[in-house]
Amino acid sequence: MYTEEMKKSMAKVDENRENNTSYEPPRMTAEEKEALLAEYHPDYKKEEFSVLLTGENKGEKVPKELAALLLGKSRINADFDLSSPDYDVDVLVIGGGGAGASAAIEAHNTGASVMIVTKLRIGDANTMMAEGGIQAADKPNDSPAVHFTDAYGGGHFAAKKELLYKLVTEAPEAVKWLNDLGVEFDKREDGTMITTHGGGTSRKRMHAAKDYTGAEIMRTLRDEVLNRQIPVVDFTAAVELILDEEGKAAGAVLLNMETNALLTARAKTVVLATGGAGRLHYQGFPTSNHYGATADGLVLAYRAGAKLLYPDTLQYHPTGAAYPEQIFGALVTEKVRSLGAKLVNADGEVFIHPLETRDVSAASIIRECTKRGKGVKTVDGVGVWLDTPMIEKKNGEGTIEKRIPAMMRMFGEYGIDIRKEPILVYPTLHYQNGGVDINTQCETKVKNLYAAGEVVGGIHGRNRLMGNSLLDVIVFGRNAGRNAGKRAKETTAGKLTLKHIEEFEREAEKNGALSDIQSPMLLPDYAGKNK
C-alpha cells in the first residue's frame, strides 16, 4: 500500500523504533509553546479571518467562511406564516447528538413535553465519532481541582471559570449517569475504570469504551431517547429561531430536508445543540467531523441576538489520517498516543512529546512538514509518521486489537496493519473551541434559548483537551435540558415573530456586511467534486 518513497522513510522509522520507544522526549516550556503556536498554528493566520460588521460580536474576528454564513441571507422570508404551528411542545431540542439527546432525556425527566429535531438522523453527530474517551477525576490521586488546572492551562487560561468548575465537578456524576444507562466503560475485574492520559492531562483520567467511546455513548443515549418515546423528527433542519414579541425564544422554522417543506415548531423553551463546523473546511483543511457539521446553530443564534465567545479558535486535531487518500482527514484517535505511539518525522526522529496539547502537537507537525522539510510526501500533501507498532512494544501483543479496534479496522481496509507498520498523519479540522456564550444554567443572551455541546463556547477556553468534549456534551446537555424543562413550566410564549431576521438583515445591509450566500448551510456541497 505504501509507495517506494514512503517505504524508504519507513525503514528509518523501523530502524529507530527500539530507541524511540524508550526515548522520553522533553516537554516544551511555556515560552517555546507560545512561539511555536504563533508561527505555525492556523488560528494565528490573520489573513484567514474577517471582522464582523453586524451583530453582538461586531468588531470581532471570525474565520472568513463563518463570517459569510453569520451574515448570510435567511432561507425564509420574514413574512413566513407562523400562525398555525405544525408542532407545539414545551421544550424543542435542535440537534440529535450527545448534547441534544442528553438534554431531551433530562427535560423529559422534568415532565415537560419534549421534541428533538435533527437534520440527519439522531446520532449522526460528532459524538458518535469521538473515539478516545471522556475525562473525569475519579481516581484517588486525582481531583476536580487538578482536572480544572489541566483544562484551564490547556485552554490558554481563557475558559470561563464558572463553566469549567461545573464541567469538572459534575464529571464523575456524568460518567456514573452513563454507566447507569448501560454504557460499557473499560474496567478491570474489580470494577476499577481503566484510565489513561490524554494530551495535556497530568493524571490518567481518560475513561474509554475501546476506541468507540463516543459511539457507545451515543447509541446508548439514542436507545434511551427511543425508550422514552420522545418524538424525534429526523431529516428536518431548523433554519431560523422564532422569537415572541418580547424577544424570548419560542420555537423554530423547520425545513424537511427531503421534501423542502417548511414547518413551524412552537415551544416554550429551545435547546440549541447543533454541534460544530468542521464541514466548513476552514483554511482548506480536511475534517474529522460528521457530514452535518456546518455551524448552523451559530448562525441561528447569532441572528436571534446571541453572543459568540471565541469563535476565532478552532481545534486542528494533530493526527488526521494523511494516507491513504480514501480516509484523508479521518480521525486517528489521540488514544494511539496515550497508549505509547510517538510522532516521528521522515528521518525517523521523534520531534515532540507525544502528550503535548492538541494545538501544540498540530503546530509541531506543520513545522516539521514546512520549515524543517521533514515531512513525508503523500498523494494529497504531506504527513509525518505516527509509530503505532510502538504500542505493542510497550504494552504487549494484542493491545491494539483490544484497545483501538476501530483504528485497526480503518487502516486494515486499505491493507495497512497498524500493529506492524506506522501510519501517516497530518492535522485535520476537528473541533470548534468557541461558540455561543452561555452562563452556568446554559442560558444564552436570548431569553428561553439554552445551548449545550459543541455549539457552545467558553468552557474550554482557546483549546480543548481530549476527553473534555464528550464530557461537556453530557454535563451541559443534561443541565440545559433540566433547566429548559423547568423554565417551560414558568413561561408562556407570546405572539410568534421573525422580525429579528428582517432587522438583522437590514442592519447588515446598512453596514455593507450582508453576504450573498444563504445560510445556515445545512450540508456541505460535494456534488460534482472530486473530494
Next chain:
Amino acid sequence: MNETVNVYLFGKKYAVPSELTIMTAMEYAGYKLIRGCGCRNGFCGACATIYRIEGQRELKFCLACQTQVQEGMYVATLPFFPLVKQIYDIEKITPSQQVMMQLYPEVYKCIGCNACTKSCTQKLNVMQYIAYAQRGDFKKCAEESFDCVMCGVCSSRCPAGISHPQVAMLARRLNGKYLAPESQHLEDRIEEINNGKFEEMLQDLMNKTPEEIKEIYNNREIEQ
C-alpha cells in the same frame, strides 16, 4: 487524475476516479447526499451498501464511506431498514434470559443460515452473538457485538426477521448496567464532591488570577 473505473449507481453507469470510495464516487457523479451519509468515517452506519461485481454471483455488503470503488461494481444503498426496536425501561428490566424472550422472541427462530455474519459490514460474528443472546449470556453477546454500527444489513438478510443490532443494543446495556463490576472509586468520588471535600481547593483556584494559575499549571506534577 489517476485511472478511472466504471461503477453502476443504482444500475446507471458512471466513470469515476479509481481512488474514490463509493460515497465520494456518488458525489463525484453529482449526487447531493441527504440520506445514506452520516459520519463519513465508519462509525454511524448510515451508508450501508450492497454491491455485486459484474459477472460475479456473490453479493457484497459494506459501508459506502469505507469502501473503495472497483471496476464493474453495481451499487445499491440501504439508507434505512425497518429494524424492530422494542420499548423497555432500563431501570425495571433484569439481565435474565426471559427479557430476551419477552422483547425479542424472534431470536429463537434463528435457522442458523449465517447470512447475518456473511453480510456484516464490520465483519462481526453476528450469528454467534445472537446465539449468546438466546442463552441469556449478555456479557458475551455484548463483547461479540461491541463494534456494531447498527447499519441493519444483517437484518435485511435474515429469514427469521431478527433485528440483530437492537438485540445486541439491549444486551450491551444490560451488561454495562447490571453485569459489569461496579466502580467503587467513582461512587466514592461523587460522595466526596457532594460533601464538599474539594470545594476549598476549587474556590482557591477560582479566586486566583490567570497569571497565578499559570504558575501552578507550568509547574504541576505529571503522573508517569
